[in-house]
Amino acid sequence: xxxxxxxxxxxxxxxxxxxxxxxxxxxxxxxxxxxxxxxxxxxxxxxxxxxxxxxxxxxxxx
Numbered sequence: 830x831x832x833x834x835x836x837x838x839x840x841x842x843x844x845x846x847x848x849x850x851x852x853x854x855x856x857x858x859x860x861x862x863x864x865x866x867x868x869x870x871x872x873x874x875x876x877x878x879x880x881x882x883x884x885x886x887x888x889x890x891x
Contacts, residue, residue, distance in 0.1 A: 855879065855881050856881070857880060857881035859877040859884070859886075860877070860879075860880065861875055861876070861877055862875070862876045862877075862878050863875050863876075864876065875887070
């Protein structure tokens with residue numbers, strides 16, 4: 830096993846560290862959504878959205 834952990838997470842895309850989707854009684858895992866249209870840089874962004882409590886956060890890109 831490697832002793833050093835990778836500097837960037839490996840695997841599934843995750844919401845930003847400051848994202849808090851669980852309110853009182855919120856038990857749902859947020860879903861990933863892609864923006865319907867491109868932004869100012871002509872690229873679509875990915876968002877983490879909790880349908881239960883309505884919290885939303887843009888997923889960080891590497």
